[in-house]
Amino acid sequence: MIITSGEMKLEDGPVRSSLRRRRQNFIVDFPSMKNGRSMQCDAVLESAYCIWLEHDPQVVKYYTQPHTFIWVDDSQPYRYTPDFYVVLTCGDGYFTEVKHDFGKQRARRLAKLDSFHALCFKEGWAFQRRDEQSITGSTMFQTLKALYSRLRPYNEQQQMYFYHYLHQRAWPTTLGDLLQDSAAPDTATICFNLFTGRLMADLSQRLTLDLVVDRVLPHE
Template identity: 35%
Template sequence: MPILDAPRECPIKSHYGKHSVYFPSQKNQTQIVCDSTLEADYCVLLEFEPTVERYQSRPGIFKISVDERIHDYTPDFLVETTELVYYTEIKLDFTKLSARVNAKLQAASCYFNQLGRLLRFADENSIRRGEYLRNLKYLYLHSFNVGADERGDCARQLEALTLPIRLGDLLTKQNGPSTRSIYKAIFDQVLIFDLRQRLTINTQLEVRNDGHQHSESWCSV
């Protein structure tokens, strides 16, 4: 059975051939240290998911028992949502793991179950979903530092628009919202389109009106 033990602080390690990626998190207002670009891509999905309130990488070292031997285990992420808290393990392909690694992950999953937590698994196929992720990465990286005045101006102008509207027409509208505030509105799902299709200047944008709760920054303007 897994041995319950308080996590120790996880030191930042570097390995030959592995380089850290620093992801600029808007939700956490800090840089998240990732061990791969796949982990950084996972962060984009966490930023997009409205129920995720905060998250951290390398949340600690846990003592787990595998075949009656004690091993250190560090999950890749700790995620806190409005409904639950869970850990995530990231791998390129879980079907290609060794028996030893699989046994360690199963023991870790049992360990967290005893704590009343989940250990979730995310691989390349579940994270890098074609145009969906490409669109989110583009929107996220082009929507930084949007101030309250920009959000307010964008929200007011969106209310006055006749929708749907082409992205290109909105971007070139005379005295229209700033480009980054438009991309922020799309990323925050105030404006929506089919994320499975590549975002272009010809993309038709709609206002979301299905009861979805927008982020506080948009509700308060």
């Protein structure tokens, strides 16, 4: 394989300008906490994938349509732009392709993805494929989505009060009791701390008032 594309410049923003407006396939601006700005996604499913990236503590930041790769594989030229490049706390990263159903992709498209996967292996990169079922098919996704839609990004003043509040009440409790407590932080702050793991809860369950919530002890 021979790579003929230039150097990847991540800070330049999406390299692909999409004009697509088909059903379930249009520009979505996702408000990213980790990147501190809106991320331009080519589809609603891609913006849904961002919720997992925001929740994953191993993810530092991520880029949408990060780079267009051009390479030759067995005399066949390819051109491909991954949907995401994800940077991890360990310094490593991986590319991700998002599709509703890879089983319904054209043979030519799958051949391109297979060739890019082989290129990644050769170069020491990582490559993932995520479909609709793996992104939105779980109860946990619905819970994370509900929390993310209600949270407020980190606010130092609100967080200082949150940490003070942690020591003022008995734990565990329920989400309903927290929301009814007039002394508790506001709903957006509670959702932020549930989403980011500063409050413990089984997020694989539906988000209801009966959800059991506990504080995270210092040694945890």
